[in-house]
Amino acid sequence: MHILMDARALQIHIDGIGRYCLGVMESLSSLKPDWKLSVIVNPEVKKHVEGLSVNPVESSVARFHMGENRRLVPLIESSGANCYLNFSMAGPVPSVPTLLSVHDLMVLNVPGYFGSSLFRNFLARLLFRRKLKKSIAHANAISVLSGSSLNDLQNSFPGAEKKAFVAGAGQDLFLDDEILSPKRKDYLLYVGNARAYKNVTRLIVAYSRLKAINPNFPEMKMVVRRDRAFKDFMRDVEDCSARDSITILSRVCDDELRLLYRQCAGLVMPSLKEGFGLPALEAMAAGCPVVASAGTALEELVGDAGILVNPESVEDIMHGMALLTSQPELRNRLSSRAFERAQHYSWKKTAGIIAERIEVITS
Numbered sequence: 001m002h003i004l005m006d007a008r009a010l011q012i013h014i015d016g017i018g019r020y021c022l023g024v025m026e027s028l029s030s031l032k033p034d035w036k037l038s039v040i041v042n043p044e045v046k047k048h049v050e051g052l053s054v055n056p057v058e059s060s061v062a063r064f065h066m067g068e069n070r071r072l073v074p075l076i077e078s079s080g081a082n083c084y085l086n087f088s089m090a091g092p093v094p095s096v097p098t099l100l101s102v103h104d105l106m107v108l109n110v111p112g113y114f115g116s117s118l119f120r121n122f123l124a125r126l127l128f129r130r131k132l133k134k135s136i137a138h139a140n141a142i143s144v145l146s147g148s149s150l151n152d153l154q155n156s157f158p159g160a161e162k163k164a165f166v167a168g169a170g171q172d173l174f175l176d177d178e179i180l181s182p183k184r185k186d187y188l189l190y191v192g193n194a195r196a197y198k199n200v201t202r203l204i205v206a207y208s209r210l211k212a213i214n215p216n217f218p219e220m221k222m223v224v225r226r227d228r229a230f231k232d233f234m235r236d237v238e239d240c241s242a243r244d245s246i247t248i249l250s251r252v253c254d255d256e257l258r259l260l261y262r263q264c265a266g267l268v269m270p271s272l273k274e275g276f277g278l279p280a281l282e283a284m285a286a287g288c289p290v291v292a293s294a295g296t297a298l299e300e301l302v303g304d305a306g307i308l309v310n311p312e313s314v315e316d317i318m319h320g321m322a323l324l325t326s327q328p329e330l331r332n333r334l335s336s337r338a339f340e341r342a343q344h345y346s347w348k349k350t351a352g353i354i355a356e357r358i359e360v361i362t363s
Helices: 016-031 043-049 068-077 118-138 147-156 200-213 230-239 254-263 278-285 297-305 314-326 328-342 347-361
Strands: 002-006 036-041 055-058 083-086 098-101 141-144 164-166 187-192 219-224 246-249 266-269 290-293 306-309
Touching (some): 016 036, 016 278, 083 347, 164 347, 187 200, 187 278, 187 314, 200 230, 230 246, 266 278, 266 314, 278 297, 290 297, 290 314, 306 328
Parallel strands (some): 036 055, 083 098, 098 141, 141 164, 187 219, 219 246, 290 306
């Protein structure tokens, strides 16, 4: 079996989709040592796959750009692959059996995903919907990360759910046999980007109000990727009354991120939407309690191992943070539950589910 994987979603600074690509690729090579694995990757990030048992195929063709199909289909079809595994949500439509990964549909469903320009958001959603619709119709199978994402897929593209399946995701920051450290410090943590769906504006307002009510309320550390939303995010931070109690970190290495998860009192993630919620899983694997948004994929992931809040209510976010920081016994209970729940998720499990579906569509 020869699998050609499209990992052009990998960036120099690895984000959630990048971790998904690497986690699945590494686990597939372990689970299926007799399979030949090739991966399309941008030359600038080839270093990310050098330690894996995969054959890199370099391509500078950007995702979602005009000419993508014309330039990549010949490469895919001439590779001799039995299956094309596309991690990029949309893209080329070759004659080779195709498994498409749809990580989320926030591009279509979250207002302001592309910034404050109404025209830009309208045009970007229109173009992406067309491309995604074509890719979904062409795919032999579609993997999604959560039941919530499966529902979004069904609502946005009725009928697509018939060939879709939930593969989940994993994390690789913490081993399942690591001993939990009870020595946590008194600060809250946020990890993610600052785009509209992350709801960081309400988070900052909620935190500022708590700090105004109680000047001794714990500080907050925010690990925020520098992308197109970072400038507006920093404006919100600089303008808030609790600025001196908020520490902004960017591009932390994995060792620093592990330490933050191990030491914080809890992770706060009040997203309006999520396809899965990798930071929440990473936190849980470190035995870290989570304040997460109800009615999203985060509720599905966190379950009873965290405090669920209404992400559209500043008061509810405040209540969740106050509850977490004021009750040590609750934190301890949630910490144990979080660690136990995290063990149900792994890249090996996700890769196994994907491998089974590959065998079905290529048989």
